[in-house]
Amino acid sequence: MNPLLAKEISGVWATLMVPLSADNSIDFAALSEEIDYLLASKVSGIYSNGTAGEFYNQNENEFDRISQLLAEKCEGASMPFQIGCSHMSPQISLERLERVKALKPSAVQVILPDWMPMDFREVIDFLEKMAAYASPVGLVLYNPPHAKQVLNPHQWERLLGKGIQLVGCKVAGGDSEWYKAMGGIMEKIAVFVPGHRLATGISHGAQGSYSNVACLNPVAARRWYENMVVDLQGALILEKRILRFFEEAIFPYIINQGYSNTAVDKFLAAVGGWGPISTKVRWPYKSIPKEEVTRGRKIAKKLIPEFINEL
Template identity: 50%
Template sequence: MMLTPKTLKGNWGTLLLPVNSDDRIDYGRLSEEIGQLAGAGLDGIYSNGTAGEFHNQTETEFDMVQEIMAERCRVAGMPFQIGAGHPSPVISLNRVRRCVALSPDAFQVILPDWVVASSEEQVDFLARIAEAAGGIPLVLYNPPHAKQVLGPADLLRLRTAIPSLIGVKLASGDARWFAEMRSLNLDMSVFVPGHLLATGVRERVASGAYSNVACLSPKGSQAWWRQMGADPDGALRVQERILQFFATCIVPLKNAGYSNPALDKFLAAVGGWGNVGNEAALAV
């Protein structure tokens, strides 16, 4: 399925990288995890976000992860996106080139991360990625800890310059930010943090989430996504409870120095839905 700004939507689950005590990826558990995510009825699966630890993988490991995901998702009829981001733009470009043959529904990429790219360099980089992708659409991952956090006008500039850039993952904003996003009419799918998705939908900005809530409960997060269409007020009440849980149980761990990948795997341990592994998280 060729995704578009209109069809890229919903509640997408991330691959949480299962790593054994010898620091090797457990590909058997990874395959089982993909089956569990697909069985939860998510709108799609994506690889190599923060919880996928894309920055720690060798290229051999990267290729194996994508091949397993592509094979399992094709069998299950599950849309999937490949996270091809890397702090090195050259490595990111080569990852896209190698994975075109896997026919993902989109590639997720980040902007060059060591030297802050100028406006012109951002366009040049994404244009080269788009060319390498051979028509497969792109989604820009621009988290709050990026070297340059893009504003609504920046997104419009990049969307205009790169037609195959159909979506963006970013932090949500305040009322002024939502108003500016609506006024620009980006023709772009906007994915906000999973725990703030009900607000993003209410504000008529969010198309979906690459969801940390799905780390806690894939089935529960999908039910919540459906509720946003059928009972938006009820969905906002659920969001309040989710935020209370995060404030009470997750933020203190983050403040204690646990990394985002560890916290996402901790959510899966609390949810009890899959053996994604993380001895440090399980010991908290």
């Protein structure tokens, strides 16, 4: 796969979630089935080892197997793919990056080291080295709202002003003032915002999403993005219904019950009912009880029926 330039990274990218067996091992047969479904859904691309992929809870053999499987299937289908090389340890993240370059991903993703927030000079040094090792593959900084260190628009400006070779980023998004402050950044790299607010992001110049909405239903998420291109106002109306669904069915698990973002993403997939993904996340993190899926589907059918597959 040829490396993607910043201007070539856009749309709805689906995350790879790891199906788990009863003994907490990865079910690679189910993972293969999941990738096949995502390929058939014709999303803009697929990425591995993000938050929903539980990158922080894999051993290195599992990481290599996941990366190899994704690369082989995406190459065979000419589907753009990104490999998340993230790890809490910068040393392990660098080692992962060095290994996956041979798989020729469209881009690689990294997080900022996670144990101690870094001085900004250390952020620059870290990203310079990661970008140099990744070259000619582009580097995407995975910096969602639950990251230990979330960069603000001024810091993004400083990073690019230092010549850091990034092609994209995953960020929390914000209000109109945030988008105004990020205007210069969006001209230089692919800025991806939360999936449930993608229409708003597109209206302000964002390029796409590493999408939690694609966890719910990758086909419907792709269709929604396509609608943004031809009928942005209609897509914004659908976004309001999506936000109501999240407020009623998703946010209570995060805000009131303390489940992880990974647990919520897998719950979304189970509610959507499109693939072999259960609500199970790896120990020691809590899984949303599978009995809750029925409740979530009932809310989804009421508010966003186009996102629900009949089981």
